[in-house]
Amino acid sequence: xxxxxxxxxxxxxxxxxxxxxxxxxxxxxxxxxxxxxxxxxxxxxxxxxxxxxxxxxxxxxxxxxxxxxxxxxxxxxxxxxxxxxxxxxxxxxxxxxxxxxxxxxxxxxxxxxxxxxxxxxxxxxxxxxxxxxxxxxxxxxxxxxxxxxxxxxxxxxxxxxxxxxxxxxxxxxxxxxxxxxxxxxxxxxxxxxxxxxxxxxxxxxxxxxxxxxxxxxxxxxxxxxxxxxxxxxxxxxxxxxxxxxxxxxxxxxxxxx
Numbered sequence: 701x702x703x704x705x706x707x708x709x710x711x712x713x714x715x716x717x718x719x720x721x722x723x724x725x726x727x728x729x730x731x732x733x734x735x736x737x738x739x740x741x742x743x744x745x746x747x748x749x750x751x752x753x754x755x756x757x758x759x760x761x762x763x764x765x766x767x768x769x770x771x772x773x774x775x776x777x778x779x780x781x782x783x784x785x786x787x788x789x790x791x792x793x794x795x796x797x798x799x800x801x802x803x804x805x806x807x808x809x810x811x812x813x814x815x816x817x818x819x820x821x822x823x824x825x826x827x828x829x830x831x832x833x834x835x836x837x838x839x840x841x842x843x844x845x846x847x848x849x850x851x852x853x854x855x856x857x858x859x860x861x862x863x864x865x866x867x868x869x870x871x872x873x874x875x876x877x878x879x880x881x882x883x884x885x886x887x888x889x890x891x892x893x894x895x896x897x898x899x900x901x902x903x904x905x906x907x908x909x910x911x912x913x914x915x916x917x918x919x920x921x922x923x924x925x926x927x928x929x930x931x932x933x934x935x936x937x938x939x940x941x942x943x944x945x946x947x948x949x950x951x952x953x954x955x956x957x
Contacts, residue, residue: 734846743843743878748803755801756854768920777896791891791923796884799922802855804884813870823869840876848872855883856890891916 735741735753744750774782781788797804815823825841826848851872852865871881894915 734843737839737843740839740843740846740876743876746878747806747875747880749875749883752801752854753850756850764921764924765917767924768917771920771924772895772898772915773902775895775899777899780892789927791888791919793884793888795923796888796891796919799919799926800855800884800887802884802887803880804882806880806882808874808879808881810871810881810886813874815870815873819873822873826869826872827866840873843876844869844873847876851875855887891919 741750744753771782774784776783776788779788779790781790793804796802822838822841822844826845848864848868848871851868852863856865856868875881898915
């Protein structure tokens with residue numbers, strides 16, 4: 701028994717990664733301006749995302765797109781792991797914390813966000829004029845917009861990659877005021893969702909379609925780079941993997957007589 705790709709039942713599908721790996725000059729300009737506000741910086745420190753925001757200022761890196769296409773093609777949605785010749789491996793919460801520096805714990809539940817009457821007005825302002833607020837709007841609207849922009853661009857990437865995500869408005873408003881949330885867990889969940897979608901699209905697309913994905917390629921690249929040495933030391937031949945699968949099914953591996 702072999703994986704379906706090895707049996708040529710499923711051919712490798714070309715993947716177009718939509719998640720950007722470089723930085724935006726417009727983000728750098730916005731970053732420089734907003735982080736001169738000491739009160740706002742104090743709020744970001746309380747949420748444990750200040751260092752992450754600073755790192756986002758220059759998050760440009762090389763990504764091995766061909767290698768990542770091979771890597772994500774081995775995602776197993778049933779077990780939330782990558783099935784590789786040296787065994788199974790997955791990205792865990794500790795990897796998110798180490799690579800992205802996102803807080804994995806917080807004082808508040810992200811699934812139970814309730815806005816005050818004033819905060820609802822800020823949310824309405826975000827819906828009506830994101831990025832071009834009249835001068836009479838409170839500074840908290842601008843701060844919330846900054847956090848939502850950062851979340852949309854660097855933490856919860858979706859297609860289209862540069863679009864603002866309205867579902868992040870409530871979370872952005874709370875973060876801008878210094879309330880802490882487990883962003884690491886949310887980011888990991890988002891990554892798993894994208895990998896599962898990518899797997900489903902690959903199966904449906906077969907050889908005849910190019911699959912677009914917003915999976916975080918920078919996160920995957922750093923994860924592979926950090927573990928490549930340990931991966932190589934545990935590498936196994938395709939025959940060893942096949943024999944292990946056969947034994948798990950109760951069959952004896954074939955050997956020439």
